[in-house]
Amino acid sequence: MAASGRLRGWLPIALVVVAGGLLALALRERYHHRILTLVLLWATMGLAWNIISGYAGQTSFGHQAFFGIGAYVTVLLILKAGLTPWLGVLAGAMVAVAAAVLIGIPTFRLAGIYFALATLAYPLILRIVMDFAGYQEVAIPMARERPTLFMQFAEPRAYDLLALGVFAATLALSHVIEGSRLGYSLVALRENEQAAEAAGVDTFRCKMLAYMLSAAPAAIVGAVYAHAILYVVTPEAAFGVLVIVQTLVVCLVGGAGSKWGPVIGAAVMVPISETLDATIGDRVPGIQGVVYGAALVLIILFAPEGLYWRVRGLLGGRRPAPTSSAPAPPAAAPVTGGPAVIGGDLLVVGEVSKAFLGLQALSDVSFAIREHEILGIIGPNGAGKTTLFNVLNGFLVPDRGEVLLRGRSVRGLRPSAICRRGVGRTFQVVRSFPRLTVLDNVMVGAFVRDRQRERAEARARAALGVVALSHRADAAPTGLTTLELRLMELARCLAGAPTLVLLDEPLAGLSGDGVGVMIELIRRLRADGTTVAIIEHTMQALLRLADRLVVLDQGRRIAAGAPADVTRDPAVIEAYLGTRWLRHAESLRT
Amino acid sequence: MAVAELLQYVVTGLLVGGVYALMSIGLALIFGVMRVVNFAQGDFMMLGMYLTYYLAVAWHTDPLLGAIVVIILTLGLSLIITNVTTMVLSPMPRGIKTAYATRAFALGAVLVNEARAYAFLMALLLAAVVYAFLTRTDLGKALRAAADDPEAAAYQAIDVRRMHALAFAIGIALVAAAGGLLATYHPIEPTVAVNFIVLMFVAVVLGGLGSVPGAFAGGILIGLVQSLTLLVLPFQLQNVGVFIAFLLVLYLRPQGLFGRRLRSV
Numbered sequence: 088m089a090a091s092g093r094l095r096g097w098l099p100i101a102l103v104v105v106a107g108g109l110l111a112l113a114l115r116e117r118y119h120h121r122i123l124t125l126v127l128l129w130a131t132m133g134l135a136w137n138i139i140s141g142y143a144g145q146t147s148f149g150h151q152a153f154f155g156i157g158a159y160v161t162v163l164l165i166l167k168a169g170l171t172p173w174l175g176v177l178a179g180a181m182v183a184v185a186a187a188v189l190i191g192i193p194t195f196r197l198a199g200i201y202f203a204l205a206t207l208a209y210p211l212i213l214r215i216v217m218d219f220a221g222y223q224e225v226a227i228p229m230a231r232e233r234p235t236l237f238m239q240f241a242e243p244r245a246y247d248l249l250a251l252g253v254f255a256a257t258l259a260l261s262h263v264i265e266g267s268r269l270g271y272s273l274v275a276l277r278e279n280e281q282a283a284e285a286a287g288v289d290t291f292r293c294k295m296l297a298y299m300l301s302a303a304p305a306a307i308v309g310a311v312y313a314h315a316i317l318y319v320v321t322p323e324a325a326f327g328v329l330v331i332v333q334t335l336v337v338c339l340v341g342g343a344g345s346k347w348g349p350v351i352g353a354a355v356m357v358p359i360s361e362t363l364d365a366t367i368g369d370r371v372p373g374i375q376g377v378v379y380g381a382a383l384v385l386i387i388l389f390a391p392e393g394l395y396w397r398v399r400g401l402l403g404g405r406r407p408a409p410t411s412s413a414p415a416p417p418a419a420a421p422v423t424g425g426p427a428v429i430g431g432d433l434l435v436v437g438e439v440s441k442a443f444l445g446l447q448a449l450s451d452v453s454f455a456i457r458e459h460e461i462l463g464i465i466g467p468n469g470a471g472k473t474t475l476f477n478v479l480n481g482f483l484v485p486d487r488g489e490v491l492l493r494g495r496s497v498r499g500l501r502p503s504a505i506c507r508r509g510v511g512r513t514f515q516v517v518r519s520f521p522r523l524t525v526l527d528n529v530m531v532g533a534f535v536r537d538r539q540r541e542r543a544e545a546r547a548r549a550a551l552g553v554v555a556l557s558h559r560a561d562a563a564p565t566g567l568t569t570l571e572l573r574l575m576e577l578a579r580c581l582a583g584a585p586t587l588v589l590l591d592e593p594l595a596g597l598s599g600d601g602v603g604v605m606i607e608l609i610r611r612l613r614a615d616g617t618t619v620a621i622i623e624h625t626m627q628a629l630l631r632l633a634d635r636l637v638v639l640d641q642g643r644r645i646a647a648g649a650p651a652d653v654t655r656d657p658a659v660i661e662a663y664l665g666t667r668w669l670r671h672a673e674s675l676r677t
Numbered sequence: 678m679a680v681a682e683l684l685q686y687v688v689t690g691l692l693v694g695g696v697y698a699l700m701s702i703g704l705a706l707i708f709g710v711m712r713v714v715n716f717a718q719g720d721f722m723m724l725g726m727y728l729t730y731y732l733a734v735a736w737h738t739d740p741l742l743g744a745i746v747v748i749i750l751t752l753g754l755s756l757i758i759t760n761v762t763t764m765v766l767s768p769m770p771r772g773i774k775t776a777y778a779t780r781a782f783a784l785g786a787v788l789v790n791e792a793r794a795y796a797f798l799m800a801l802l803l804a805a806v807v808y809a810f811l812t813r814t815d816l817g818k819a820l821r822a823a824a825d826d827p828e829a830a831a832y833q834a835i836d837v838r839r840m841h842a843l844a845f846a847i848g849i850a851l852v853a854a855a856g857g858l859l860a861t862y863h864p865i866e867p868t869v870a871v872n873f874i875v876l877m878f879v880a881v882v883l884g885g886l887g888s889v890p891g892a893f894a895g896g897i898l899i900g901l902v903q904s905l906t907l908l909v910l911p912f913q914l915q916n917v918g919v920f921i922a923f924l925l926v927l928y929l930r931p932q933g934l935f936g937r938r939l940r941s942v
Contacts, residue, residue, distance in 0.1 A: 193928045200714060200886070204878055205927045208920040211875060219913045328871055373867075 093266075100262055103350065104255045111247035118365065120243035124315050126357045127250035132308045132330075133337035133349025134257045138301035141343035142270060143294055144277030145195070149206030150305055150334055152190070152213055153183040155325030157306025158313040159217065162225050162320050165237065172238040176310045183306030187298045195294050198280070214326035225320045227313065238314045246315040253311055257304040261346035264300070268534045268543070273297055274344075275520050275531040282518035285480060287506035287535035287583050329376075336379045340386050342393020351395050356382060429634065430458030433587055433618050434510075439478055439488030441471075448474040449485070449642045456587065461609065461619045463633030463650070465626070467663050470639040472622045473515060476589050479620075480512045481505040492587075507535055511585030515592045515622075517572040519564040525575050526551065526560040535583035550582035551575075554608060570601040577608070587618045594625050606632055626664070630654070638663060681786035686904045688787050694900020695797035696858050698893040699804055700873065701880035703851030705892030706807075708881065710824040710844035719874030721849045722856035723867065796858035803854055804893055807847070811889060820844060824887065852877075876916075879923040885933025894934070898922075 107127060114120050132154065140146045160182050161175035170178070194205050217223075230237035240246060264270040272293045275283035284290050313320050324330075341352025360375045368374055390397040432455040441449040449471045456462050464472050477483040479490060481502035490497050497505050506512075511532070520528050526547055533546040551557045554574040564572060573593055580588055593609070594602050602625070609632060613619055623629045629636070629650070636653040638646040640662040646653050653659055704718045782789040811817040822830040823840035831837050863869070880899045884891025899919055906918030926934060 193924070197927055197931055201882070201927060201931050204714070204882055205924060207875060207878065208924055212917055212920050215914060215917050219911070 096262060096266065100255075100258055103258070104251065107251045107254070108248070111244050111251060114244075114247075117243050120247055121316070122358055122361050124243070124246045124250045125361060126353045127247070127254040128308050128312050128315070129333055129337050129357050130350045130353035131250070131254045131257045131304055132334045133341065133353055134254075134261050134346060135301045135304040135308065136334045136338055137343055137346070137349050138261065138264060138273075139294070139297045141338065141345070141348065142264065142277065143273040143297045145294055145298075146203040147206045147301075148203050148331060149190075149209045150301070151326050151328075151330035152186065152206075152210040153302040153305035154309035154312070154330050155210060155213060155217075155322075156183045156186055157309030158317070158320050158325045159222065159225070159309075160306070161310035162227055162313055163222070165227065166225065171236050172310060172314060173236070176307050179310050180303040180306045183302040184299045187302035188295065191295045191298045195291055195298075210326040210331075214322040217322040217326065223321060227318055227320070238311075246311075249311055250315065253304065253307050258346060258350070260300065260304070264297075265346060266540060268538050268540065269293060269296060271523075271527065271531050271534060274523060274527075277344075278520035278522055279518050281482070281502075282514070282520065283531065284502045285482070285506060285512050285514075285518075286532045286579055287503050288531065289501060289503040291501075332376075332379055336382055339393055340382055342395035342397070345395050348393050348395045352393070355394070429460045432456070433458045433493065434479070435489075435491040435494075436475075436479070437489040437491065439475075439485045439490065441474055441478060441483055441485050447642050449478065451488070452639070452642070452644045453488075454637045454644060454647050456618060456620050457635075458618055459613060459616060460634045461613050461621065461632055463629040463636045464620060464622045464639065465624075465629060465636055465663065466639035469641075470663075471642040472639055473591060474642075475639065476512060476591055476620075476622065479505075479589060480510055506583060506585070509584075509586035510589065511580035511583055511587070512589035513573070513576045513580055513591055513593060515595065517569075517576050519572060519575065521564050523564070524560065525556065525562050525564060525567070528564060528575055529578045529582050532579035533582035546584075547578075547582050550578040553581060553611075554578045555604075569596045570598070570604065573597065573601075573605065574608075581612070581617075585617065587620065588612065590619065590621045590623075592622055592624060594623060594628055602628060626654075683908070685787050686908060687901065688784075688789060689793070690901035690904030691897060692790070692793040692797040692900070693903065694897035695800040696855050696896075697876055697880055697899050698896025699800040699858070700852045700855035701877050701884070701892040701896040701899075702804060702807060702889050703848040703855070704877045705881045705884065705887055705889050706844050706851070707848035709887035709889065710820060711841045712887075714878075715845075715848065716874065718848070718852050718877055719870030719872075722852045722859070722873055722877075723865075723870040724853060724856065790862070792862040796861055799858055800855065803851065807851065808889070816843075872916075876919065879919055882923065883926050883934055888933065891933055898934075 107123070110123055111120070114123060132150075135153075136147065136150050140150075157176070157179035160179035161172050164170040164175040164178060165172060190206070190209055194202060197205055227237075227239075230239055234240065238249070264273070272283065272288040272290075275286065275288055276290045276293060280290055309325065313325075317324055336356055337352035338349050339352070340356055341350065342348035356379070360378045363378055364375050386393065392400075434456040436452060436454050436456075438451045438453050439449055440447070440451055452471070452475065464475065466472055474483065478485050481497065481500050481504070484499050492505075492508055492510065497508065497510075500508075520531065523531070526544070529547040529550050530543050533543040533550065537543040537546055548557065548560065551560055554577055556571060556574045556578060559567065559571060559575075564575065567575065577588075577590075577593070590609070593605055597605060606628060609619055609621070621629065621633065633650055635648060636646070636650050637644060638653060638656075638659045640658075645658045645662055646656045648656075654664065700718070700722055704715060707713060707715045707718070782791060782794065809817075811821055819830070819835045820840050820843060822833065823835055823837045824844075827837045830840070859873075876899055877896075880895035881887075881892045882895070883898055884893070884895030899922075902919050902922045903915055906915050910918060
């Protein structure tokens, strides 16, 4: 089933490529060939941009940097070294990938609009530098003796097929990415970067990889474009605004985030603008720009998600899920047996301090989480509980102190690295990947233990089974109840097979039944050998659940020990429980 | 290097920077209130230049666009404006010849171009008026409230949509005014927008996205960097210095030199 599903994914790609090839053979007029070549090249450029900006959501306004590098490197190698462009293209792609690394290292520290604005600067710099270096107009020298060796064809079909080859390769690359661990990671980090990182996605590495994979086809398109269309490479044509505008138009009109978006966008927009340019372009210079501008305005106003997603939505969206009508499976049997044997220290927190500007969120907090126990962390609002979790899973680096996992320091590791070492976490407010299905959400976590897609899916389905959410596997997170969302987040965490899970207020917002379900589940986790640390406000629930409690107040650990002892500790009553609690507890005992 | 020469570059940079500052606060205002990076800003500046060129006295901007504008939309607008202008007014650069464009005051050894000096003073004056409007008037305070927290502002009976339209209108008016000032000494052509929109972005990011005083300082700084770059790099590479400064600030202080924290999205 999986194999046939895989083949089915390749079928439309093969159809599109064959259709492109047939069109290349069928067309007669030179001008029509030019349009076909342009459609294929801009579709490829769009696909390249889509890898970093569509899948990974890192909007690049500077992608023409790679396009221009490809064009200039290839052409300058012909001029200076007599190198055939067939090899020059590869050199151009390699330079572009190197440039992507150089740009990415500092620029991926920025998020959202800052990243987008920073990318504006790079092609501008390159453009000015090329101008200054004396490459205002670099003509590709004619190679009359060996035209094929120098990518110079009299037959326009040759350029069609060349463009088709680049297009087919980039489409295939996009298809492979979409179904791979990288693809899932990219979409996850686009949807919620922190949740992705906590679920084991090394977001920096993934973005960088996507940027490199995106730079190479862009450079190849630039080189082919220079040979098929430009003949004379100028800084404006290579690094100019129009390159990124064409790319954006193709992607946004078609729909970013899917490999079909840029294909559709190019097939629609390029013929329109080329035809207009050819028919009235002489009398109305700049008509192309107006068409592109109008297309952007119209698409943002009427279908901001792009044609592909809009049509897909109109056709009824996702295929009906075969399992969605199945009744909810019975929840896992309650665990009544005694707790697993509590072992030695799994995670040791040693004199951890963390301050934000003036606020001392944690000061000299020390405690240990023992193997197979359920540790409750309580304290009033602002006591530093969530900050503590953020230190434990690597979101924050403590100012002082150590965090040792099985005796080895995890201080300063990325959250994804800590996750891979077996520490999973959930969030106080559930952080889902809203545009992924429940199953796909959980798969992001499963990829931590299995790079291979089918095995990761099996792992994810098993994790959904554990939390009794299998019947919702194909649902969108937006349609889930609070309990289901919390279960999904827990499944995502469990799919990575953690030895320690950090649960940040897992009962918050749940109904009485929901609390019961979650408590049973947590007990079962421990029975299965997982260690659990819980932040919780519901004191009664935690007393039923926890083996030990750690109490925080104003960033300090004020008590630790068995629940019965801790709840009678005067300092704890003073800071958190209140004296009414004491009377209540006394009355319970008598 | 002679002190006078350095001083000359500083003065030139300051004068140009004043006009950059004015156009940048327009962009900052729109971003601050609407959270929209307005790519069409440079084109409104360009239009301002043409308007000055044609000595159009009255002009009017439809603020209806205000609430719905998003980045890409403005990029689309920008393309349309640039190209329609090219169609209508031809791509040929034009210039306004005034007597003061070529005259200069002499302050000791430092020469101050008259056109730039007047433009600088006008820019300063306009910026001061905007600042007074934002800090002293009820409407200005409402505008800032809508920028800080649209929801809370709405609970205080502030019409946030209207504030968006207002911010957009003022932002455009400012940049068009800056375009008018620039027209006194800079060639006017339809594609002039591209060069300046990037400078505006840089100024706004330098000052901290959305901060109006920050954008003003950012604009002045850009003028200085541009001018002082000439001391070390040839004329053609003038803007490379600006972009490098831009990237450095982004890497080292993404919130800008004077920035306030952005609302987390």
